[in-house]
Amino acid sequence: MGAWKWLVLSICVGVMMVELGTAKSSKSKICDKDWECKGSVYCCNDTISDFFQVYQFENLFAKRNAPTAHAVGFWDYQAFILASTDFQPLGFGTTGGKQMQMREVAAFLGHVGSKTSCGYSVATGGPFAWGLCYNHELSPSQSYCDPNYIYPCTPGAEYYGRGAIPIYWNYNYGKIGEGLKINLLDNPEYIEQNATLAFQAAMWVWMNPPKKNQPSPHDVFVGNWKPTKNDTLSKRLPGFGATMNLLYGDQVCGQGFVDSMNNIISHYQYYLDLMGVGRQYSGENLDCAEQVPFNPSSTKSSS
Secondary structure, three states, X not given: OOHHHHHHHHHHHHHHHHHHHHHXXXXXXXXXXXXXXXXXXXXXXXXXXXXXXXXXXXXXXXXOOOOOOOOOOOOOHHHHHHXXXXXXXXXXXXXXXXXXXXXXXXXXXHHXXXXXXXXXXXXXXXXXXXXXXXXXXXXXXXXXXXXXXXXXXXXXXXXXXXXXXXXXXXXXXXXXXXXXXXXOOOOHHHHHOOHHHHHHHHHHHHHOOOOOOOOOHHHHHHOOOOOOHHHHHOOOOOOHHHHHHHHHXXXXXOOOOOHHHHHXXXXXXXXXXXXXXXXXXXXXXOOOOOOOOOOOOOOOOOO
């Protein structure tokens, strides 16, 4: 065989090897990180306990076990981490680089802290040290029973606010329970009896869209979501602001810089500081002051 034919053959073989290597490398690597994160591409990143440890949880929720708190002894770090093991393989706290992972945990807990706080402006330790003060609504203003044929109210069950990102209404208990494979429609009280379940329910809400063809709070925060033209015209853009829009709609968003919105943002930024990230990395589109709600208040939201 002539030198020219050898050269052509060598080039062909080389191209085939490169293509095989590319095909092999295009298959995503699946990783396991002990018990905390298994069988996912996201488990190749740090797990939450790698960058968020017990002392940080205690710093963020410093007053949750104070004598005046209403859920003393209920919430703890172990329950949070155990709950997260169902969601870390899906990208919760494991998406992107370490800074994004820490930011997402701070964002999620910012919602949790603000919605379960009994802090006020001159409270000991400051107004943001009192997250996880509650695990359920103390004085329900209504029954929260809606005539829903998919998730009908169970006689005797009460669907008032419970959990880390409080759940209201029978259809939300039904939907979240279905997602977690736990019968919360018949047993909504489970949420205020088990801290791990309470965190799991909140994480399920964070990781799932409120409606079909909408993003999840997780997706809008970590950058998985691409806004449509209508979203852009409605000033709905990726960032922390859109997480508030998806979770609370016009209870918080589209009303200017109201206290209810500012309080959630302040918890998020306070937690970023305590976790060592710094509020300067809060991200773009931090607020939802001018955003049109994804789901107007005529459609009840999950919290």
